[in-house]
Amino acid sequence: MSVDSSPDGAAPRHHRIARAAGVVLLVGSAVFAVWAGWSWLRAGDEAAAYADTREEVLRIGEQGIANLTTIDYHRPDEGLNRWIDSATGALRDSLVQGREANRKQVEAGKSVLAGKVVDAAVTDLDRAAGTGRVIAAVEITVTPEGGQPVVKRNRFEAGLSRTGSGWMLSSLRAVEVGTS
Numbered sequence: 001m002s003v004d005s006s007p008d009g010a011a012p013r014h015h016r017i018a019r020a021a022g023v024v025l026l027v028g029s030a031v032f033a034v035w036a037g038w039s040w041l042r043a044g045d046e047a048a049a050y051a052d053t054r055e056e057v058l059r060i061g062e063q064g065i066a067n068l069t070t071i072d073y074h075r076p077d078e079g080l081n082r083w084i085d086s087a088t089g090a091l092r093d094s095l096v097q098g099r100e101a102n103r104k105q106v107e108a109g110k111s112v113l114a115g116k117v118v119d120a121a122v123t124d125l126d127r128a129a130g131t132g133r134v135i136a137a138v139e140i141t142v143t144p145e146g147g148q149p150v151v152k153r154n155r156f157e158a159g160l161s162r163t164g165s166g167w168m169l170s171s172l173r174a175v176e177v178g179t180s
Helices: 013-068 076-085 089-097 099-109
Strands: 111-126 131-144 150-163 166-174
Touching: 013 076, 013 111, 013 131, 013 150, 013 166, 076 089, 076 099, 089 099, 089 166
Parallel strands: none
Antiparallel strands: 111 131, 131 150, 150 166
16 A cells, blocks of 8 residues: 555545646646737737838828929919818818919919929827828929929928828928038
8 A cells, every 4th residue: 555545545635736736727827828829919910000000101191292292383273182182181271272372373483393202201100099290301393484403302291190081191391401
């Protein structure tokens, strides 16, 4: 007869407790592993969704800035419509209200402006609030009637808002370049 066996052949009480504790630890470890895996996958999904939104905001910000720095005096309505279609909120309202004044200014200037974003970055993005901010370096080629093209370099900061139609520019301002 072994010292560890009980008179009726069952394992001693401390062995049963150790076995039960092992099962509890095993089940607890499995539950933790499932939870940790789910959390890791969910975090990966959130990070991917944020990255996708960031890329979309950057793309639309670049296009919107290019749209609002491009106009041809031969076809001012086409350019003004593109401006308005790129904007939302107060920016859009301002463009709609200033449409006639802008048309007269473009026609009087007799120039073709072609904006090209050469570099841009998202500086702020709040997916929950549906807002973002993009800064961009822009080359604007100004070709006056009968003249040679001149390239001007500017920097802009654009605010973006998510609308029912997607992301759109909600503000645009020139950014001064500091000197060092």
